[in-house]
Amino acid sequence: xxxxxxxxxxxxxxxxxxxxxxxxxxxxxxxxxxxxxxxxxxxxxxxxxxxxxxxxxxxxxxxxxxxxxxxxxxxxxxxxxxxxxxxxxxxxxxxxxxxxxxxxxxxxxxxxxxxxxxxxxxxxxxxxxxxxxxxxxxxxxxxxxxxxxxxxxxxxxxxxxxxxxxxxxxxxxxxxxxxxxxxxxxxxxxxxxxxxxxxxxxxxxxxxxxxxxxxxxxxxxxxxxxxxxxxxxxxxxxxxxxxxxxxxxxxxxxxxxxxxxxxxxxxxxxxxxxxxxxxxxxxxxxxxxxxxxxxxxxxxxxxxxxxxxxxxxxxxxxxxxxxxxxxxxxxxxxxxxxxxxxxxxxxxxxxxxxxxxxxxxxxxxxxxxxxxxxxxxxxxxxxxxxxxxxxxxxxxxxxxxxxxxxxxxxxxxxxxxxxxxxxxxxxxxxxxxxxxxxxxxxx
Amino acid sequence: xxxxxxxxxxxxxxxxxxxxxxxxxxxxxxxxxxxxxxxxxxxxxxxxxxxxxxxxxxxxxxxxxxxxxxxxxxxxxxxxxxxxxxxxxxxxxxxxxxxxxxxxxxxxxxxxxxxxxxxxxxxxxxxxxxxxxxxxxxxxxxxxxxxxxxxxxxxxxxxxxxxxxxxxxxxxxxxxxxxxxxxxxxxxxxxxxxxxxxxxxxxxxxxxxxxxxxxxxxxxxxxxxxxxxxxxxxxxxxxxxxxxxxxxx
Numbered sequence: 269x270x271x272x273x274x275x276x277x278x279x280x281x282x283x284x285x286x287x288x289x290x291x292x293x294x295x296x297x298x299x300x301x302x303x304x305x306x307x308x309x310x311x312x313x314x315x316x317x318x319x320x321x322x323x324x325x326x327x328x329x330x331x332x333x334x335x336x337x338x339x340x341x342x343x344x345x346x347x348x349x350x351x352x353x354x355x356x357x358x359x360x361x362x363x364x365x366x367x368x369x370x371x372x373x374x375x376x377x378x379x380x381x382x383x384x385x386x387x388x389x390x391x392x393x394x395x396x397x398x399x400x401x402x403x404x405x406x407x408x409x410x411x412x413x414x415x416x417x418x419x420x421x422x423x424x425x426x427x428x429x430x431x432x433x434x435x436x437x438x439x440x441x442x443x444x445x446x447x448x449x450x451x452x453x454x455x456x457x458x459x460x461x462x463x464x465x466x467x468x469x470x471x472x473x474x475x476x477x478x479x480x481x482x483x484x485x486x487x488x489x490x491x492x493x494x495x496x497x498x499x500x501x502x503x504x505x506x507x508x509x510x511x512x513x514x515x516x517x518x519x520x521x522x523x524x525x526x527x528x529x530x531x532x533x534x535x536x537x538x539x540x541x542x543x544x545x546x547x548x549x550x551x552x553x554x555x556x557x558x559x560x561x562x563x564x565x566x567x568x569x570x571x572x573x574x575x576x577x578x579x580x581x582x583x584x585x586x587x588x589x590x591x592x593x594x595x596x597x598x599x600x601x602x603x604x605x606x607x608x609x610x611x612x613x614x615x616x617x618x619x620x621x622x623x624x625x626x627x628x629x630x631x632x633x634x635x636x637x638x639x640x641x642x643x644x645x646x647x648x649x650x651x652x653x654x655x656x657x658x659x660x661x662x663x664x665x666x667x668x669x670x671x672x673x674x675x676x677x678x679x680x681x682x683x684x685x686x687x688x689x690x691x692x693x694x695x696x697x698x699x700x701x702x703x704x705x706x707x708x709x710x711x
Numbered sequence: 712x713x714x715x716x717x718x719x720x721x722x723x724x725x726x727x728x729x730x731x732x733x734x735x736x737x738x739x740x741x742x743x744x745x746x747x748x749x750x751x752x753x754x755x756x757x758x759x760x761x762x763x764x765x766x767x768x769x770x771x772x773x774x775x776x777x778x779x780x781x782x783x784x785x786x787x788x789x790x791x792x793x794x795x796x797x798x799x800x801x802x803x804x805x806x807x808x809x810x811x812x813x814x815x816x817x818x819x820x821x822x823x824x825x826x827x828x829x830x831x832x833x834x835x836x837x838x839x840x841x842x843x844x845x846x847x848x849x850x851x852x853x854x855x856x857x858x859x860x861x862x863x864x865x866x867x868x869x870x871x872x873x874x875x876x877x878x879x880x881x882x883x884x885x886x887x888x889x890x891x892x893x894x895x896x897x898x899x900x901x902x903x904x905x906x907x908x909x910x911x912x913x914x915x916x917x918x919x920x921x922x923x924x925x926x927x928x929x930x931x932x933x934x935x936x937x938x939x940x941x942x943x944x945x946x947x948x949x950x951x952x953x954x955x956x957x958x959x960x
Binding site for chain 1: 759760761763782783784785786787788792793795798799801802803804808809812813814816817820852869873
């Protein structure tokens with residue numbers, strides 16, 4: 269006798285199924301893309317929303333936390349037009365590429381000023397043409413395969429950009445990938461972008477997840493990054509100004525060539541429920557990856573950073589460094605998995621996670637994991653969860669700083685240590701200002 | 712300046728100060744000497760406003776005002792300064808940032824205008840020069856990687872900058888070699904003034920050769936058991952605390 273387990277669909281899962289059914293013919297793409305979407309959605313239907321029994325989603329149970337799945341926004345409405353006007357002032361210095369509600373908006377982007385060697389096309393156009401080789405690169409094999417949030421993203425991707433940086437190009441100003449949600453009723457956006465950095469090129473990519481108005485929207489975005497041999501990439505991310513009910517999923521799928529350098533930093537502040545996941549693989553030797561981040565959490569907000577760093581080649585170095593400040597009833601999650609394949613000798617890996625809890629109801633889950641199959645490697649990890657040091661606080665207070673100011677000084681020092689490794693000076697200053705404003709506001 | 716009346720203090724149910732009374736007048740340098748465990752450091756922390764101690768009875772008056780209900784920062788703004796026995800290292804907080812924040816927090820609390828950076832820099836540089844504190848030290852994070860002597864000199868620099876009315880020096884001589892001791896003592900002596908009082912807590916008479924006290928108090932088992940002039944310190948150096956310890960017990 270066989271028993272078949274039928275999973276009971278949650279309201280959000282049902283809403284996603286009807287969303288896909290009604291939208292699939294309107295979403296961009298030729299037949300090959302449609303096949304990809306069908307396959308991805310079938311995979312999502314099999315797994316359902318990720319829940320705590322899936323190890324990599326253990327601390328972020330979307331199945332129970334996502335009460336409903338929001339509809340997509342229809343472009344062309346009056347709210348959309350209105351949003352366009354609000355977005356303009358939010359774009360910082362750099363070459364801006366703007367996604368509004370998941371759809372690339374050329375009118376708001378700096379397409380005419382792009383430096384030589386940088387080309388940008390809309391993902392929707394790429395999908396419509398459906399060049400098989402390019403479509404394949406949008407879903408790189410072995411990076412995040414089977415992840416339910418990524419399956420959903422592939423099935424529903426509405427837009428995004430495909431950026432090519434020609435070999436040897438040094439892009440002076442940051443390329444800003446700004447994803448904003450328009451104001452108005454609760455709605456969702458699914459977008460995916462591909463950034464290919466040619467051999468020896470240098471680029472700062474600044475991904476900003478923002479909203480026109482602080483609201484409760486749902487965003488599932490993914491960026492696929494290919495770093496060519498000898499290239500240098502700094503990939504900054506800021507997830508901010510979201511309502512407490514907002515749900516943000518941000519995935520990074522990075523493949524690194526040989527002798528290249530990838531440095532990632534993400535600031536998560538005021539994000540609602542955030543899941544940031546990075547799947548990074550070394551495809552060449554002698555490359556270095558730094559993956560860093562700072563999450564500032566208050567209220568009942570939740571931020572989960574989950575990494576899978578795959579040392580598939582020998583002689584590569586990875587550094588992971590994450591900090592969390594968790595106040596009130598907020599929850600921080602850090603899961604870092606470093607895999608060292610059997611032939612990946614001389615791998616050098618070091619992972620660190622430090623968290624400060626500011627209240628008795630704040631939670632932090634730290635889960636560093638090393639899976640080492642090679643024997644000649646140096647790998648280590650450390651994770652700490654602490655409170656502000658009372659001796660340090662008393663010392664500062666005894667010099668005249670009221671408790672609030674003393675706390676702010678210590679928190680800024682703690683946070684700044686994570687931000688200071690950002691190389692791009694303008695971006696670093698902007699991030700530090702954001703951090704100190706956030707800390708000042710919580711006092 | 713400082714008046715402590717019948718102070719009783721407990722930590723986790725254990726009595727540390729047991730009816731301590733003490734008066735320090737403006738312009739006076741008072742020394743408190745006593746054996747280990749007599750409650751000297753507790754006294755300095757309680758006066759400075761640390762919360763881990765439970766005051767079960769008594770009063771602490773600064774310029775006639777009871778400060779027991781005040782936050783440590785408020786006490787500091789009213790002119791109280793504690794030079795720590797073990798100054799705390801604060802990674803990530805630059806020494807200059809700290810000095811500026813502390814000074815301006817006190818000024819703000821007293822309703823005075825903030826000091827601008829150039830004027831602050833000038834004052835810090837002058838004090839640093841007197842205390843043989845290098846520019847390099849001022850550029851580092853507060854007390855991080857400082858030697859014992861450097862930390863103590865940094866305490867005196869803060870004291871010089873904050874210009875307190877009452878400075879408590881908790882075993883400032885511990886861990887100092889003879890040269891550092893001389894620099895620290897000179898730093899204190901420069902600040903002696905008729906409107907400023909010092910409470911110097913020490914184990915040894917040695918420090919009092921450099922900072923000459925007006926009065927010497929002997930502390931044992933949580934209270935002051937004898938008060939006298941500078942000659943009392945010399946007597947203690949010769950005979951030890953034995954007589955007082957047995958007397959208090």
